Amino acid sequence: MDNELLKKLAHLKILLKRNGGIAVDITQLIADREYARDLLTKAEDIDSEEIVLLALDLKDKLGLLAPLPAASTASDKAADGAEKPKPTQKYVLGTRG
Helix, strand or coil, X not given: CCHHHHHHHHHHHHHHHHHCCCCCCHHHHHHCXXXXXXXXXXXXXXXXXXXXXXXXXXXXXXXXXXXXXXCCCHHHECCCCCEXXXXXXXXXXXXXX
């Protein structure tokens, strides 16, 4: 665990105690993913931009943010809402011989 992450965890602990009255167990936050997810979600609900941004950054660094699904464009969908199959190309360049 790098020093920058530890600084952010300590900063969050202090901010949550001051602004939200929430006690944070840093050791449990690091070791228990469910505790970390619950605590950081609570932190996002506090009316402080600094806390919300810090909570989101920590969720990302701790691997708690799910990756976004690949965005599909309107042209990828047929009229009935189903996705159109992607065309396959046998010959990209050159002549057939």
